Amino acid sequence: MNVTRLIEADLLTYCNAIRYELFGFDYLSGRRLMLDIDRKFQPGGSYFKRLDGSTGFRLPGMERSSRGRSWAIHDSIMDMPWDDVRIYKMFGLHAGVNTFPGRKREQHL
DSSP, X not given: OOOOOEEEEEOSSHHHHHHHHHTTOEEEEOHHHXXXXXXXXXXXXXXXXXXXXXXXXXXXXXXXXXXXXXXXXXXXXSSSOOOOOEEEEETTOOOOOOSOTTOOOOTTO
């Protein structure tokens, strides 16, 4: 009997995706989207420019944490919905994925 030793998950928020990356998960779908989000939150990027303080979820500096980015995404900072992001983890293996290399370490992680 061949038993696949992996976990699959659907994610509800951006910050959960970043958290699961730290636990060694990889993407079944959505990796390019996650990399694009990081690029657009960099100085000069379209999401970075939208962190203009127009709402409590778009405050300057929110680009530095997954929680801040997640709230901005919830506030429709993106031009499309954040969806179809699926992850998996092979038991005993760490995928080494990091779609937010400049993240500020948050206490809840």
